[in-house]
Amino acid sequence: MIKRKISVRNESGLHARPAAELVKLASRFESDFILQLQGYKVNGKSILGVMTLAAECGAELELITEGPDEEDAMDAITELFDNKFNTD
């Protein structure tokens, strides 16, 4: 299991298109992917879960991946966050 802390840096936060991108990417990996915000945990492969997390710009998230490709998954996901979901 890998845990990593990350902050949401794109302006529009984690909804609509960025949420869709994140779920699409996470679903490509076999590992489970959990997002945690202030104690609230959601399945990162669930678009509804990610939407209801309602993470705004500046939110501090904890990412957790667990499974055979957990490292690759974590790297890819972190990169997506770092690139601000290719939006701004």
Next chain:
Amino acid sequence: MGNKMFKLTGRPASPGIARGEAWITRENRIHVRQSRVEEDKIPQELEAFQSARAHAEKQLLKLIELQSDETVHEILEAQIQIINDPEIQSKIESYIRDEQFSAEYSIFKAYNEYIELLDQSGQSWAIDRSIDITSVRDSMIRGISGEQRVSRAPKGAVIFTEELSPADLLELHQAGVSAIIMQRGGITSHAVILAQSFGIPCIIGVTWREHLKESRAPVIADADAGELFVYPTESIQRTFQQKLREKELHKEEDNRLIQAPNKTGCGTSFILRANVEFLEELPRVGQFRAEGIGLLRTEALFLQDGYFDTEKHLEFYNEILEKTGDQPVTIRLLDIGGDKLPGYDIREANPFLGWRGIRVLLDERRLLEQQLRSILRAAAAHPGRVRILVPMVSDLTEFEEFQKEYDRVASLLEAEGVTVDERIPAGLMVEVPAIALKAHEAAQVADFFSIGSNDLTQYTLAADRGNERVASLYQTSHPAVWRLIKMACEAADQAGIPIHVCGEIAGKPPLAAALLGMGIRELSMNPASIPGVKKVLCRHKISDFKELLASILDSTDGAMAEEAVGQWFTNAAE
């Protein structure tokens, strides 16, 4: 009388001014009562859920295929994610299995938990998304119950509603309503996008429910400003009469233009035709005086049914031909990806470089035969008017194979007693760069060329405009694309075959002008683009268009060409 005027405001979503009587739709949110099933019915309910899920997904996939706008694609793809969400699926299944709730109620309950969470947040983005989720929920539930909504709205009414599904909007359009006022609804909702394309004025985000209690109240809706007046005072009525008169004047100017002959400032004639996919679009073809149809898309009908219904297609082609006077109609053969064929489960790494268009039709000969039968029978009833267009040809043997199949079907039909129209021109769609580069050879086999500029651009520049990361590389005025068009043009000229353009560039006034500069005289576009294009073409001379074309061809890159085009257009408008 005696009703006091009140004003409501909202967000303009589709422009226009309208007046009419208010008409309030029935409360449209589905409510499903809690109900349980016997234990032995559980497998049935699970199956009902899965088939409703598959049905809802299929409907969205169809919509995706019918829409070319990438924003719409994105929205629809997000809806598919909502349907296939792993958390909600296991939640629904557990409601059915463990609580023995009916499939309908389980879907209702599971989605509502998320809808409530989003609504409670009070954020506007969350409310837009909750509308999307509600529409997914309802389409799944309707998939089980088979129930339909919207009742008949009177012609000319101003519709007051909470929100609308795409199907509701289509129905209201057919009823001929004059404006739509929505309490909810996002600027990105499907209904709004459709209202724009049908030219129905629409205002969203109007909290009308607390104020407007009854239908039939007189209303003036100004969707340009996002304001509406219920029980308007006389002075407001006068103001709007004035505004409407002004709009009418502009319309008259457009009308005069539309009635005028298609001739450039120097007297060269040109032809403007319409791109059409649905029968509902035909009135607009007449309204804008399009000279027949330069591109009839045939995918929608096929995808609606999921199989090729020869009679239905024949009827569709006949109706189109009957309603377009004596003008030609160019029917494009099915241009679909193999993944849309029933019975195939195909995932390709590069669908746009994959099995699609003529490639599919040559492998699925029965489908090609069925479509040719429908086309040839329609042509027999309307001799001299039908042309066939073959999509996605990348190798000339494909076109020759098509011709063989055509001859075979034609003789089959003759043996069956159908009088086959002697010479139906078969055109080649120039959309793969290889064809443009070998245009001289292609011009020897094809009866005409039609430039499919959208695909030609994407294949030439290797950029998918739906992919945000590279969309800026997709440049319609890129000199490389225009060189290919020029090659096709010169080859057509030399071989003495006609050449048309049916891609999006034909509908953009300055690019249409550059196409005339190239010697092309026939353009096909969305009917609504015709007045704008015609205005520019009528007011200038071929020599101006040639200058513009030269500046595109001589540009170093797309950005430079784009600037030249923009500059030319600004000067042209003065």
